[in-house]
Amino acid sequence: MAKEKGRVTLHDIAAATGVTVNTVSRALKNKEDISRETCERIQRVAREMGYVRNYIASSLRSGRTKTIAMISGSMMNPYYAILCDLIQREAVRLGYGLMILCSQDDPETEIKMVEMALSRQVDGVLITPCSFESPALSLLRSSGLPFVLLSRYLEGDTDDCVICDDWQGGYLAGRHLIDHGHRNLAMISFHHVVYSSRKRFEGFQQACLDAEIPTGNIHYAEPENEQQILLQLNQWHAQGVTGLFSFCDVEAWSLITMLENSGQGLEKDFSVIGFDNILGYINFPKPICSIECQLQKEACTAIDLLRNRIHEPSLPPQQVILPVSLVCRDTCCKTHSSVP
Amino acid sequence: MAKEKGRVTLHDIAAATGVTVNTVSRALKNKEDISRETCERIQRVAREMGYVRNYIASSLRSGRTKTIAMISGSMMNPYYAILCDLIQREAVRLGYGLMILCSQDDPETEIKMVEMALSRQVDGVLITPCSFESPALSLLRSSGLPFVLLSRYLEGDTDDCVICDDWQGGYLAGRHLIDHGHRNLAMISFHHVVYSSRKRFEGFQQACLDAEIPTGNIHYAEPENEQQILLQLNQWHAQGVTGLFSFCDVEAWSLITMLENSGQGLEKDFSVIGFDNILGYINFPKPICSIECQLQKEACTAIDLLRNRIHEPSLPPQQVILPVSLVCRDTCCKTHSSVP
DNA sequence: ACTCAATACATTAACGTTAATGTTATCGTT
DNA sequence: AACGATAACATTAACGTTAATGTATTGAGT
Numbered sequence: 220m221a222k223e224k225g226r227v228t229l230h231d232i233a234a235a236t237g238v239t240v241n242t243v244s245r246a247l248k249n250k251e252d253i254s255r256e257t258c259e260r261i262q263r264v265a266r267e268m269g270y271v272r273n274y275i276a277s278s279l280r281s282g283r284t285k286t287i288a289m290i291s292g293s294m295m296n297p298y299y300a301i302l303c304d305l306i307q308r309e310a311v312r313l314g315y316g317l318m319i320l321c322s323q324d325d326p327e328t329e330i331k332m333v334e335m336a337l338s339r340q341v342d343g344v345l346i347t348p349c350s351f352e353s354p355a356l357s358l359l360r361s362s363g364l365p366f367v368l369l370s371r372y373l374e375g376d377t378d379d380c381v382i383c384d385d386w387q388g389g390y391l392a393g394r395h396l397i398d399h400g401h402r403n404l405a406m407i408s409f410h411h412v413v414y415s416s417r418k419r420f421e422g423f424q425q426a427c428l429d430a431e432i433p434t435g436n437i438h439y440a441e442p443e444n445e446q447q448i449l450l451q452l453n454q455w456h457a458q459g460v461t462g463l464f465s466f467c468d469v470e471a472w473s474l475i476t477m478l479e480n481s482g483q484g485l486e487k488d489f490s491v492i493g494f495d496n497i498l499g500y501i502n503f504p505k506p507i508c509s510i511e512c513q514l515q516k517e518a519c520t521a522i523d524l525l526r527n528r529i530h531e532p533s534l535p536p537q538q539v540i541l542p543v544s545l546v547c548r549d550t551c552c553k554t555h556s557s558v559p
Numbered sequence: 560m561a562k563e564k565g566r567v568t569l570h571d572i573a574a575a576t577g578v579t580v581n582t583v584s585r586a587l588k589n590k591e592d593i594s595r596e597t598c599e600r601i602q603r604v605a606r607e608m609g610y611v612r613n614y615i616a617s618s619l620r621s622g623r624t625k626t627i628a629m630i631s632g633s634m635m636n637p638y639y640a641i642l643c644d645l646i647q648r649e650a651v652r653l654g655y656g657l658m659i660l661c662s663q664d665d666p667e668t669e670i671k672m673v674e675m676a677l678s679r680q681v682d683g684v685l686i687t688p689c690s691f692e693s694p695a696l697s698l699l700r701s702s703g704l705p706f707v708l709l710s711r712y713l714e715g716d717t718d719d720c721v722i723c724d725d726w727q728g729g730y731l732a733g734r735h736l737i738d739h740g741h742r743n744l745a746m747i748s749f750h751h752v753v754y755s756s757r758k759r760f761e762g763f764q765q766a767c768l769d770a771e772i773p774t775g776n777i778h779y780a781e782p783e784n785e786q787q788i789l790l791q792l793n794q795w796h797a798q799g800v801t802g803l804f805s806f807c808d809v810e811a812w813s814l815i816t817m818l819e820n821s822g823q824g825l826e827k828d829f830s831v832i833g834f835d836n837i838l839g840y841i842n843f844p845k846p847i848c849s850i851e852c853q854l855q856k857e858a859c860t861a862i863d864l865l866r867n868r869i870h871e872p873s874l875p876p877q878q879v880i881l882p883v884s885l886v887c888r889d890t891c892c893k894t895h896s897s898v899p
Numbered sequence: 900a901c902t903c904a905a906t907a908c909a910t911t912a913a914c915g916t917t918a919a920t921g922t923t924a925t926c927g928t929t
Numbered sequence: 930a931a932c933g934a935t936a937a938c939a940t941t942a943a944c945g946t947t948a949a950t951g952t953a954t955t956g957a958g959t
Contacts, residue, residue: 276915616945
């Protein structure tokens with residue numbers, strides 16, 4: 220039922236129903252100031268004519284695009300992919316479109332993505348900045364565009380953010396390994412998320428201290444490349460470390476792969492626990508104990524915060540910390556383990 | 560340098576430089592009909608004032624949003640996540656924004672996503688329809704919005720599409736298993752991509768026939784749920800099948816997980832080869848032989864076709880088939896295998 | 900000197916929608 | 930009967946940009 224050229228507009232519906240464009244607009248938005256029958260008639264005709272609202276025109280006039288942007292590192296990281304999927308669902312449920320912008324963890328690219336979000340006039344941005352003091356973030360702040368930090372916390376409490384309880388997650392991970400007999404533990408991270416990494420280690424450390432693990436048996440490292448990682452793991456292995464806590468599942472898998480590829484068989488001597496519980500969302504065949512951090516809730520909360528900020532820009536910044544829990548998949552305790 | 564309220568517009572720049580809005584527009588777009596010095600001056604002032612183009616206004620006037628949509632099943636499937644990432648990169652490189660719309664493999668939702676793409680006035684759509692005769696596709700076709708099928712081919716050659724050489728992939732997979740001693744082979748698929756699945760099996764079958772594998776030793780199944788899958792695998796196991804070709808890596812991992820969880824140890828008796836070579840993009844620790852299908856090229860080609868169609872809607876439909884290759888990761892040949 | 904063309908701008912209108920006002924008809928009040 | 934209130938529309942203008950023209954200035958060609 221589309222017109223020969225171009226799409227059906229309010230103008231066409233107005234002509235067809237004998238009212239003005241404005242009345243049609245109000246009818247289709249179910250506003251007041253319109254009689255029940257006229258409203259229904261207009262809506263019926265609109266449907267018959269196959270009308271779809273032109274959000275571009277609507278946006279220009281109303282100043283709202285009903286679109287948000289998500290700026291993250293890369294969709295090739297399953298963590299972000301899952302988050303993206305969940306956010307997309309919630310966004311669409313609320314009538315928002317989602318624009319995906321990947322920084323590839325490059326600050327320069329990240330700036331371009333913020334500029335893209337700005338020029339596309341999105342109503343708000345969800346961002347996992349790729350570095351601690353990202354210039355993209357400064358740009359975002361000075362632009363006045365509402366944004367919420369996703370899975371990121373920056374000291375200072377000046378921004379809205381949603382994170383999981385990193386400390387608690389680290390504590391649970393540590394205690395779990397200890398409960399399964401490990402007495403020599405290490406945490407490894409090679410993803411530079413300063414705050415989360417430190418908090419997770421603090422919790423991890425506390426669990427060790429609570430179990431009276433000697434300080435010398437609690438290790439932490441942030442190696443920067445594959446070579447350093449292998450070196451570090453070899454060193455820990457020599458020191459008798461058996462319990463390994465990885466910053467996240469993806470990194471855990473990555474280092475297991477490295478160990479396996481190195482051909483030394485070291486992977487058999489380490490029990491590994493990860494973080495994020497990606498296996499709760501994707502059915503991959505490498506099980507791993509992990510910390511479930513409610514990504515679904517994180518997604519919904521983030522959009523909720525963003526909408527609040529869009530609606531009320533002067534609100535005080537809000538930091539939401541979601542509780543975590545442990546999911547055991549029996550990788551906390553390899554057969555060789557010294558203690559029951 | 561932003562104005563007190565709202566953003567800098569062409570109007571502000573015009574006022575600041577003493578020319579008209581139109582001249583500013585042309586200057587910023589590097590059009591002709593403008594002197595070199597004026598152009599540079601305007602661009603300089605625009606930069607100083609922190610101008611960012613309002614794509615909404617631009618879109619409304621020009622009829623082009625410089626935004627494309629990708630409609631696929633879910634970002635939780637790494638295959639789509641990888642594709643999405645690659646497409647996003649290429650899109651941004653060409654100045655396009657990317658809107659992500661996930662159908663969750665539900666036809667109803669898919670229709671809503673097409674409607675969203677339409678109302679958001681995107682310039683074009685990349686879609687992996689969730690079913691063979693998707694109503695969303697019909698809607699898309701009748702809307703006149705340019706679109707390209709991604710990783711999907713529909714008989715009839717009426718749409719643009721980019722796919723990999725499914726037949727060749729199946730052939731390579733089959734021959735690889737045969738070369739490694741397997742004489743009793745099966746292909747399994749539980750993802751209802753009719754065309755690809757059948758083509759891959761045809762190639763697979765031909766490889767078997769070329770190697771003079773008896774027809775009775777060539778199997779194919781499309782089980783519909785986990786129970787059926789396990790039943791099928793058990794049956795094949797009893798029939799002496801050792802070489803397993805999975806429709807894609809994700810499904811391969813999924814069925815390996817099922818086998819492992821079933822506790823019968825069957826996974827040790829099957830050699831598995833997958834498709835898509837996801838490990839070429841994500842570093843996951845479950846290696847698997849696979850067919851590399853050049854997702855990067857697929858992404859770029861898809862956008863290229865889409866841009867051609869946007870620019871020249873009357874072009875004859877184009878089907879691009881990308882060559883594939885085999886990546887061996889030693890999962891083609893388990894230790895137990897009967898033949899050298 | 901006159902025409903013609905090219906250069907470098909300006910002017911006008913429009914994209915489709917919606918916010919802000921106007922206007923008219925109807926009805927209840929006193 | 931005059932008034933105010935309300936319902937149900939219409940009118941106007943605007944969002945920021947760009948396409949389509951329009952116009953003044955300059956310079957070359959004959």
